Amino acid sequence: NAGVTQTPKFQVLKTGQSMTLQCAQDMNHEYMSWYRQDPGMGLRLIHYSVGAGITDQGEVPNGYNVSRSTTEDFPLRLLSAAPSQTSVYFCASSYSIREVQETQYFGPGTRLLVL
Amino acid sequence: GNSVTQMEGPVTLSEEAFLTINCTYTATGYPSLFWYVQYPGEGLQLLLKATKADDKGSNKGFEATYRKETTSFHLEKGSVQVSDSAVYFCALRVVDSSYKLIFGSGTRLLVRP
Numbered sequence: 001n002a003g004v005t006q007t008p009k010f011q012v013l014k015t016g017q018s019m020t021l022q023c024a025q026d027m028n029h030e031y032m033s034w035y036r037q038d039p040g041m042g043l044r045l046i047h048y049s050v051g052a053g054i055t056d057q058g059e060v061p062n063g064y065n066v067s068r069s070t071t072e073d074f075p076l077r078l079l080s081a082a083p084s085q086t087s088v089y090f091c092a093s094s095y096s097i098r099e100v101q102e103t104q105y106f107g108p109g110t111r112l113l114v115l
Numbered sequence: 116g117n118s119v120t121q122m123e124g125p126v127t128l129s130e131e132a133f134l135t136i137n138c139t140y141t142a143t144g145y146p147s148l149f150w151y152v153q154y155p156g157e158g159l160q161l162l163l164k165a166t167k168a169d170d171k172g173s174n175k176g177f178e179a180t181y182r183k184e185t186t187s188f189h190l191e192k193g194s195v196q197v198s199d200s201a202v203y204f205c206a207l208r209v210v211d212s213s214y215k216l217i218f219g220s221g222t223r224l225l226v227r228p
Contacts, residue, residue, distance in 0.1 A: 042218030101147040101166040106159040
């Protein structure tokens with residue numbers, strides 16, 4: 001199993017550009033989510049999905065869209081990049097949404113710089 | 116609301132020293148508690164977890180005990196190595212509509228030879 005994979009590893013954007021961060025998992029996990037990591041703030045939830053075709057907003061969803069057309073993929077779209085979106089983005093997945101003790105598995109992250 | 120508070124870093128120790136990283140939490144209901152570790156340039160990996168009061172999680176020489184009475188989940192290791200240098204995140208998860216992990220701000224550990 002490759003686990004959770006993310007592409008690209010690093011991206012530079014200009015303000016106003018759009019892009020899609022890719023996330024895929026090969027573990028047949030129901031639950032997938034996107035977090036952003038900012039210095040001194042830990043990780044914050046952007047969007048999550050409890051299964052194919054079902055998505056919902058987390059703590060900091062503004063400026064981001066997601067979709068979940070398959071169990072494996074959960075792309076994150078930046079519609080019009082802003083410098084405030086400079087961050088490290090992590091995708092995570094877990095097998096079940098029903099068990100609060102379920103381990104979440106994280107991808108290696110995408111470092112995004114918006115100029 | 117639900118939150119996690121970790122001690123400020125960085126924590127700098129010599130090899131073979133004893134490590135404690137403090138973590139306290141506020142939560143409704145009965146959360147599960149986690150420690151994640153992030154090595155330089157990598158994503159987060161689960162280090163250990165505990166799912167109910169008085170449970171002790173352990174892995175790679177690290178331990179943490181779920182203390183409901185003090186709402187704490189402190190991370191300890193008896194003898195740190197240079198390879199333990201990383202950022203450590205305490206986190207909790209509660210049963211709500213998002214099932215999200217709620218993270219502390221992270222504590223950077225630097226172990227010197």
